[in-house]
Amino acid sequence: MSTAHWSTQDTPIGPFTAVVAADGAVLGSGWTADPGELVDGISPALRPTELVRRRDLGPVSRSVRRYHRGELDAIDLIPVRQRSGEFLQHAWDVLRTIPAGKPQTYSDFAALAGRPSAIRGAALACARNAAALFVPCHRVYRIGGALGGFRWGLDVKRWLLDHEAAVG
Template sequence: MTAATTRRTTARHRGTGTADFATTDTPIGPFTALTDATGYVLAAGWTTDAENLRTLIHPALRPTELRHRDSLGPVTQAVIDYHRGDLTAIDTVPVRQHSGEFLLHAWEVLRQIPAGSPITYTEFAAGAGRPDATRAAANACARNAAALFVPCHRVFRIGGALGGFRWGLPIKRWLLDHEA
C-alpha cells in the first residue's frame, strides 16, 4: 500500500503530546478528525466531541492535549471531497493506529475494500486471513478509531443486515448509499 497504510508503532509510553483536531460540516452531521504531529489520522467520526475521539485512541498513541484548528489541510479536504462524491479522496489519507498483528492487518484489509463493494463480516474475516474468526473481524470494526479513513462501514452481516456502527446505523446506511 501507499502512505495511506495503517502504521504499526513501537511506542512504549503513554501520551504523545498534542494532537490537532478540526470539525467539518457534512451532509450527515459534523465530522471531526484528530491528527498527530505528522498529519496521520489517529481518530475520526461524526461528532463534535474531540475528547470522546481522543479516548478511542490506543494509550500508546493517545495525545495528552488537543488543539483546535479550523482545518487539517489535506485531511479536511479529503472529508469534504468524499462527501461531495469523490469516493477515493479518503484512500490516500495516512492513518496511525496501534494494536496487535491481527487488528493492524484487519484494518489494512478494510482500507482495501473499494467504495461501492461492501462485504460481509465472514468475507472480511476470510480476507484478513482468519476465515473462522467472524467475531474477531467484527471486533476489528468495533475497535477502529479512524472511521471513514478505515472504512468499517463497508462491512455488513450475512443477509444484508447492517450490523453495528459506532456513529449510528443511519450514518452507516447513508455512507453505503452514497457509495453505491
C-alpha cells in the same frame, strides 16, 4: 507530552471531527463535534496528551469534503495510525482495501484478512476502529444484509453505503 490537532466540519450527515498527529496521520475520526469522544478510542500508546483546535487540517479536511461530495477515493491516501495486536492491525489495513460501493460481509472480511474462521475478530476490528471513514469499517455488514453495528449510528452507516453505491 504529545500534541494532536483536531477540527470539526459539517457534512451532509452531521458534524465530522478528526484528530491528527503532528505528522498528519489520522489518530481518530468520526461523526461527532466532540473530539473527546475520539480520544477515548485512540490506543493509549498513541493517545495525545494535548489537543489543539484548528479550523482546517489541510489534506485531511480536504479529503473529507471531497468524499462527501462524491470523490470516494479522496480518503484512500490519507495516512492513519492505530495500534493494537497483530490481527487487528492487519484487519485495519485490509479494511482500507475494500472498494467503495462493494461492501463485504463480516465472513468475507475475515477471509480477506486471512482468517476465515475469525468472524468475531473481524467484527472486533470494526468495533475498535478509531479512524472511521479513513478505515472504512462501514463497508462491512452482516450476512443477510443487516447492517450490524456502527459506532456513529446505523443512519450514518446506511447513508455512507447508499452514497458509495450511488456514486460508485
